[in-house]
Amino acid sequence: MTETTLSVPEIHCDHCKMSIEGAVNALDGVASAEVNVKDATVSVGFDAPASIEGIIGAIEDQGYDVPSQ
Numbered sequence: 395m396t397e398t399t400l401s402v403p404e405i406h407c408d409h410c411k412m413s414i415e416g417a418v419n420a421l422d423g424v425a426s427a428e429v430n431v432k433d434a435t436v437s438v439g440f441d442a443p444a445s446i447e448g449i450i451g452a453i454e455d456q457g458y459d460v461p462s463q
C-alpha cells in the first residue's frame with residue numbers, strides 16, 4: 395500500500411474534513427483517508443486502481459485547490 399500526505403491549505407474546519415474524507419474514501423482502492431484540520435493535510439493509504447492524480451482530482455472536485463506538492 396502507498397501512503398501519502400497531501401497539503402491542502404484551504405482546509406479550515408470540520409466541514410472540509412467531512413467532504414474531503416467522504417470523497418477520497420469513496421474512491422476505488424483507497425483504504426483510508428484522514429484529514430488533519432489543524433495541519434491542513436490529507437493522509438491517504440491506497441492501492442491500484444487509486445492513484446495520486448485521482449485522489450487530487452477528488453479533492454479538487456470538492457472545491458479545494460491542491461498546490462503542487
Ligand SMILES: [Cu+2]
Binds near residue numbers: 406407409411
Ligand atoms: Cu471548512
